[in-house]
Structure formats: structure tokens, C-alpha cells
Amino acid sequence: MAPVLFRHPSSLRHDTGSHPERAARITAVETALAARDWCGYDVRESPQATTEQLQAVHPAVHVERIRALAAAGGGSIDADTIVSAGSWEAALHAAGGAVAVVDALLDGGAGRAASLHRPPGHHCETAQPMGFCLFNNVAVAARHALDAHGLRRVLVYDWDVHHGNGTAEIFAGTDEVLFCSVHEFPLYPGTGRPNEVGHGAGKGFTVNLPVPEGSGDDVWIGMTEQIVLPIARSYAPELILVSAGYDAHVEDPLAGCTVTDAGFERVAHAVHRVGDELGVPVGLVLEGGYAPDALARSVAATLAAWAGPSRPVREGVVSGAPIVERARASLAGRWPGVALGA
Known part of the structure; x- marks a missing residue:
């Protein structure tokens, strides 16, 4: 079955003006993908998330706050997070697209699927929209996989x-979701230190891999192949979801990392491969990326990688970055497979 891509024109109606998280991001991505015949994906319009799906993650007061603000014509939640009249519809489809990815993977037989919407979601906490994000799209999708499909590990x-x-x-207190993050630190939002590991039943199931400004392909590839993939093999998830932001790109204006198109392609191939190894489906939910042309190229590289055959991870092993080696040493006790690398 062809991989599936979900999109919706409402993403263009979330009006943020000249804000970095603007409609031009989606226009650039869709133009690039259309020029490549959508990389062979079956392109579908996303549904809206239901109230029940949203409230499985966010309290009713949070959902109503976004609806009412959009209905009133919009406004600013904070300096970074804007709501317009079109934002409610866009946010429903952004969350709904992520849910549709899960359904396509677990019910529809697609091995790979992607949701390309805005606003993004990964900064939105249980009851606090922030950082350009109104609902946490990937969290809504993961919770849907657990609740509606009966999965135990995502x-x-x-x-x-x-x-x-x-x-x-959102998932700090559960082992049902293993959250792994590679991110520049220090940088907004100021969280993501290695000692933030979750709590209660979720202790150890949050894995933060902060990297310094200037980190590039070797670090992102090394963290993926040498840390995240061995942890994935140990955890044995039934579904892999990627919060795919492309703002670590060397051309991006909002951060200081130096990942290239080829770096994102290599990271995508690694995740593709581990999905095949484990026999589990893999879905993508778009997050950041604020240099539209670089974002478009990188998304296209990722989706093209997933549309073809996976390749062995150990081709041209990248593991020597000191930050990667330190992360391996610190995590090997909790996740023994990390000591072995890819």
C-alpha cells in the first residue's frame, strides 16, 4: 500500500501575519511535494479532530479557550502564540491529521504516513497553549493510538x-509513551535537560538529548542512530511517531544548529529502518521549520526516504561526536542497547 499524506487548506487560514510560523511554510512544502508527484504518497484531506479526541489530552476549558478566542476574531495568547478567526478550523485539522495518521497506519494498512499541517503542537502542554502551538497534535495522536487502538507502547x-x-x-507520568528528544540547549522553551526523566510510572521514559549551538549532521545522525534507535529496539514500541521539526537546519533563522538536507534525509532513513526492523508503522507530524525553502526540501527528502526501501543503519556509521559519546555513556545503564550503538 502506498504511504499516505494528510493535508488541509485550513492550514493557510491560520493567519499569523509576518510571524515566522506563517502560511508560507505550508505553501512551500506543498509546492515542493507537488513538483515531485507528492513522492508517491496517497494525498488525502484530513478530518477534524473530535472534541473527545482533544479532551483525552487537554481539559475542556483549554479546548473552549481556543474555540472562543477564534470565534471572537482572534488575539494573542502570548507574544509567540497567535489565534485568528481561521485558527480553530486549522487547529482541529492539525490534530485531526495526526489522528488520521494513526488510523491509516493501524487500520488502513499504510506502513508510513505523514500529517503536514499548521499550527504545530509539541510545545502545547496539558492546559497551556504556547510556542506557536494551540493543541498538542502528536500527543492527541499518541493518546488515540493507546485508547482507540489498544496499543501499550508508543x-x-x-x-x-x-x-x-x-x-x-503530557506523558511524563506514564510508560505507555517513550518520549525521546534531540534539541538545542539552551534555547526556548528552556526545558529538556538530561535529568528531566519523567516521574512515577513514567520515570526513565523521557529521554532528553540536548545539544549545543552549532551542532550539525554528525550530532543529529549520531544521536538518532547511536542513541534513539537502540532505545527503540529495547522499548519495542508498537508505533513510532515523529515530531518532525526542521528548524535545526543550517538556514533556519530561529536557532543555531547546522543540519543539512542530507542530514535530515539520513535521520529519516534511520527511523525508517528501525520501523522495518521492529515491524511497526511510522508516522510523521510536522512541527517547526521557519526557512520555507529549506523546510520544503527537508520534508521532501524525509518523505522520499520513507517511500522507498529502508537501508542498513550502519552504512557510514556516524558516532564520534563527543556529545553523542557522552549521551551513550550516561544512558547505557538504563538502556543497555545504547552501549552497542547502531
Whole structure:
């Protein structure tokens, strides 16, 4: 079965003006993908998330706050987070697209699927929209996989340059979701230290991999192949979801990392491979990326990688970055497979 891609024109009606998280991001991505015949994906319009799906993660007062603000014509939640008249519909489809990815993977027979919407979601906490995010799309999708499909273990890998504080907070107390994040630190939102590991039943199931400004392909690839993949093999998820932000790109204006198109392609191939190894489906939920052309190229590289055959991870092993080696040493006790690398 062809991989599936969900999109919706409402993403263009979430009006943020000249804000970095603006409609031009989606326009650039869709233009690039259309020029490549959508990389062979079956392109579908996303449904809206239901109230029940949203409230499985966010309290009713949070959901109503977004609806009412959009109905009133919009306004600013904080300096970074804007709501317009079109934001309610866009946010429903952004969350609904992520849910549809899960359904396509677990009911529809697709091995790979992607949701390309805005606003993004990974900064939104249980009851606090922030950081451009109104609902936590990937968290709604993961919770749907657990509740509606009966899964017991979901891996969320967040490779956005900013820490996915919302996803970490939402799942901090459960082992049903393993949250792994590679992100620049220090950087907004200021969370994501290695000692933030979750609590209670979720202790140890939050894995933060902060990296310094200037980190590039070797670090992102090394963290993925040498840390995240061995942890995934140990955890044995039934579903892998990627919070795919592309703002670690060297051209991005909002951070200081130096990942290239080829770096994101290599990271995508690694996740593709581990999905095949484990026999589990893999879904993508778009997060950040604020250089539209670089975002478009990187998304296309990721989706093209997933549309083809996976390749062995150990081809051209990248593991020598000191920050990667330190992370391996610190995590080997909790996740023994990390000591063996890819």
C-alpha cells in the first residue's frame, strides 16, 4: 500500500501575519511535494479532530479557550502564540491529521504516513497553549493510538530543534509513551535537560538529548542512530511517531544548529529502518521549520526516504561526536542497547 499524506487548506487560514510560523511554510512544502508527484504518497484531506479526541489530552476549558478566542476574531495568547478567526478550523485539522495518521497506519494498512499541517503542537502542554502551538497534535495522536487502538507502547521521537516540552509534560507520568528528544540547549522553551526523566510510572521514559549551538549532521545522525534507535529496539514500541521539526537546519533563522538536507534525509532513513526492523508503522507530524525553502526540501527528502526501501543503519556509521559519546555513556545503564550503538 502506498504511504499516505494528510493535508488541509485550513492550514493557510491560520493567519499569523509576518510571524515566522506563517502560511508560507505550508505553501512551500506543498509546492515542493507537488513538483515531485507528492513522492508517491496517497494525498488525502484530513478530518477534524473530535472534541473527545482533544479532551483525552487537554481539559475542556483549554479546548473552549481556543474555540472562543477564534470565534471572537482572534488575539494573542502570548507574544509567540497567535489565534485568528481561521485558527480553530486549522487547529482541529492539525490534530485531526495526526489522528488520521494513526488510523491509516493501524487500520488502513499504510506502513508510513505523514500529517503536514499548521499550527504545530509539541510545545502545547496539558492546559497551556504556547510556542506557536494551540493543541498538542502528536500527543492527541499518541493518546488515540493507546485508547482507540489498544496499543501499550508508543515511541515519540522529537527531532525539532526546540524541546517538545508539551509532549514531555503530557506523558511524563506514564510508560505507555517513550518520549525521546534531540534539541538545542539552551534555547526556548528552556526545558529538556538530561535529568528531566519523567516521574512515577513514567520515570526513565523521557529521554532528553540536548545539544549545543552549532551542532550539525554528525550530532543529529549520531544521536538518532547511536542513541534513539537502540532505545527503540529495547522499548519495542508498537508505533513510532515523529515530531518532525526542521528548524535545526543550517538556514533556519530561529536557532543555531547546522543540519543539512542530507542530514535530515539520513535521520529519516534511520527511523525508517528501525520501523522495518521492529515491524511497526511510522508516522510523521510536522512541527517547526521557519526557512520555507529549506523546510520544503527537508520534508521532501524525509518523505522520499520513507517511500522507498529502508537501508542498513550502519552504512557510514556516524558516532564520534563527543556529545553523542557522552549521551551513550550516561544512558547505557538504563538502556543497555545504547552501549552497542547502531
